[in-house]
Amino acid sequence: MDPSIFIFGDWGTSRLRLYLRQGKSVLDRRDGPGVSVLTKSPEQTFLDLVGDWREAQPAGAILCGMVGSRIGWVEAPYAPCPATADDLREHVLKIDADGLPVSIVPGLSCVNPLGGPDVMRGEETQILGALELDPALKHGRHLLVLPGTHSKWTVVEDGAITGFLTAPVGETFALLRQHSTLAAGVGVEVQGSAQGFAMGLARIAEHGPALLPHLLFETRARQLLEGLSAADAVGFLSGLLIGADAAAARQWFGDLGKVTVIGAPALNNFYDQAIASQGGHVTAIDGDAAVLAGLTTLSPPKNSDFHVLA
Template sequence: MSNWMEVPVSLGVSGARPMVGINWGSSNFRAWRIGADGTVLDRVAMPHGVAALDREGMRACIDALVARWGPLGDCWASGMIGSNIGWADAGYCKAPSSVADLAAHSLDATIGDTPVRIIPGLACTGPHGGPDVMRGEEVELYGYLALCGARSGDQFIVLPGTHSKWVHCRDGRIVDFFTAMGGEIFDRMTSQGLLASITEGSGAVGAAFDGGCDRARLSGLGLGSLLFETRARAVRAGLGKEDAASHLRGLLIGGEIADALRLYPALAGAQVTLIGNPALSALFARPLGAHDIAAEIVDSERCCIAGYGALVAATSDRAERAA
């Protein structure tokens, strides 16, 4: 393990009954010391994902938090730590579900000498009729639902990323969702293969991006028939490398939105919440606006912190009802 474990003890950890939330993915480890009022007292972020760790390595990560913060107390961990490559397989909670359902399905574990509640993923039958799963994003989703308060009716939340999640909520519960792999397709196609030599950059808002979005929205064609067009535009129309990347990004995001509108007709005229990287979220917001769909961009960390708090609150409510 690297020397991040030797960081000095935080001097600012105080407050009644602080808790710890851990988002532990395949590639990264993020942890927050959270006060009873939801304030972040301290945070740790390092590239120690479970895919690169054996059990001793996972134990060392938790021990490092204890060395930094003292006993962790109420500690919750989400993400791939609860998968079949993590510390223990926490399985999946079946949607439709509430945050109380998620809390009830969490797994009590001990990593080293530290008790940790491992949060399950979420599974559903998607609006396309096939199975779908998420692991880690459910905490952000329930955190946002807790932050926005009780709302009746349908809500739509998008988590843009490598594997974007399009999520349908109703009355504070997650009803179902579907996953789009546009981010991974973009990364792979611009790093190797036919389009790698004619693209540069991550894509940006502009005429080329808008053109890609419109092409995906209006052509009626699937992406398999549209993607090669990016190369043809570079060869025949002189599309520069940065514009080619933007056009490709537009095709992929526009295709996601077209799919979402087919699967969720209620999206038309609705407001969508985007949780994630602000720059990538802005790329989604622009074509959504072209469909007259308003979009708000919400900070991912804020939702994540609120999600751990919502899980603690749901567990406390359940214990009080059982008493």
């Protein structure tokens, strides 16, 4: 095996991204199905995708995300907060896939600011990667948000993830758009407009997140009575949900100030606008870059012993 070559993977619910790396260079990349839509076992899906990569004699693979959940390959128990990179390394689950060592990164659990249980899988790796990409985040207290299907507002203190709060913003948007009357008749191909998004942010800024259920119905009423276009309606719905997420975060975490946003560029831009509407400002980090940096941080040391899960 070549200790300089490793396979990195971000395996979520809806998609799999695999990278063949040598040092810091990506030699190849492949995409595959998420754990919720597999037609074969996770192990076989993985081995099929990396088949010819094994000719490069990778030293092993490290995977994060829902691959370590109950619906994934094998469950990697959550590590509790507060957690540093060292804490997560201690909880990494190690298995064997046809002779290839595979490390599965655990998720994190915490008691959130509302006093309830909360969990994440995959985001912890992005957070650790962000700390490597922006070393200033390793010192002092910082607020980060990872937008997506389940947005995660996270506090990092002196390099440790101390707690987080989840909001199913993306999931709620998809459900309301596809299965409610709010966007009835709006085709799936319609993209939300910037004007509609700004209108949604403004309504939340005016009335606050507590009135979100009442403001949501305006998505429908404005189409019927004010001629709101389909694109504006989709943008308005998105603006209400993301705006309410940012406004609620301000209530629980205080003055937002500087927030680090870790995600895809388009989502980062939406949260930049929402946080600005609540008086904060953003530093954005690309989610894919953060995953690779985080997996690098959590990778087994070269020449380390590999103990396979019995």
